Amino acid sequence: MQNFNDLAAFATVARERSFTRAAAKLGVSPSALSQTIRNLEERLGLRLLTRTTRSVASTEAGERLLRTVAPRFEEIEAELAALSELREKPAGTVRITAGEHPAISVLQPALKRFLPEYPDIQIEIIIDYGLTDIVSEGYDAGVRMGEQVAKDMIAVRIGPDMRMAVVGSPAYFEQYSLPQTPQDLAAHKCINIRLPTYGGLFPWGLEKDDREVKVRGEGQLVFNSLGMRLSSALDGLGVAYIPEDQVLPYIAEGQLVRVLEDWCPKFPGYHLYYPSRRHSSPALTLLIENLRYRGN
Incomplete structure (x- = not known):
């Protein structure tokens, strides 16, 4: 030319x-x-x-x-x-893959604050429990637990430490005694989750005094939906292993009973990850800064 x-x-x-x-x-x-x-x-x-x-x-x-x-x-x-x-005024679409829980508990509240300030940015969130290859699938970023993020990715913590909770309804525990140890769950109807990354049912990770137990309880229900596990527990159909923040209001209102609380320690929370800073769009960079967890 x-x-x-x-x-x-x-x-x-x-x-x-x-x-x-x-x-x-x-x-x-x-x-x-x-x-x-x-x-x-x-x-x-x-x-x-x-x-x-x-x-x-x-x-x-x-x-x-x-x-x-x-x-x-x-x-x-x-x-x-x-x-x-x-x-100066970021625009464009940011595609994110995430599990249902981080999408509800971390991304959704952040978007409520973020999107009104930046009307030219569109956010697309795809709920996926698999360990998706964000590069080959055309995503800008993904959300996982910290230990699940690949070493070649840039990871930014976006949420606090987490705990899980084992819960059932009062009506359910009128029929079945309260479990005192993880082994007691073998006598209960466990509401399970199946994740593609595990192949089988997702084991409930319980830990106390440096002793770790992986529980694979039996039950009539298996879901890949957080909402359906929660609603089934509220309906008295069994005990469920659910992120603590999703059940605390129901426990406070007496709709759910928490068991084995001392077997559910905290663990690192969610991280947003992406391939390289060199390829980050202004919209993604701005979203990352708004999601970045800075503690209490």
Whole structure:
């Protein structure tokens, strides 16, 4: 492609009618600018400017070139200015893959604060329990527990430490005795979850005094939905292993009873992860800063 700097230089000189003023505007010396115009005239084989000791005027060819070229440079400058506005006002779509719980407990509250301030940003959240390859699937970012994030990803903590809770309804525990140890769950109807990353039923991780137990209880119900596990526990259909923040209101109201609380320690919470800072869009960068967990 041809270099059009000389055409831009000509348009500036023709508008200013002065090499001195045009050179100051372009940030070059008058002699260098004069040489640029001479080279352009030689390339075109036409005289574009008439120079005198007092003024500079366009020839007929110069006037014609100015009428056709100058508006196009103005359009280019306007478009570049518009792009600058996009940088200052982030826009575009951010695609995120996340499990149901972080989508509800972390992303949704943040979006309530974030989106009204940035109406040109669209957020797409796909609920997926698998360990999705965000690069091959075309996602900008994903959300996982900290220990599940691949080492080659950049991870930003977006939530506090978490605890799980084993719960059942009062009506359920009228029929079945309260479990005192993880082993007692073998006599209960466990409402299970099946995750694609585990192949089978997701084990309930319980821990006390540095002793870890993986419980794989039996039951009539298996879901891959947090909401259905919670509603089934409220309906008295069994005991469920659910993130603590989702059941505390029901426990406070007496709709659920918590058991084995001393077997449910805290563990690191959710992280948002993405491939590289070099490829982050302004919209994603802004969202990350709004999601970043800064403690209480």
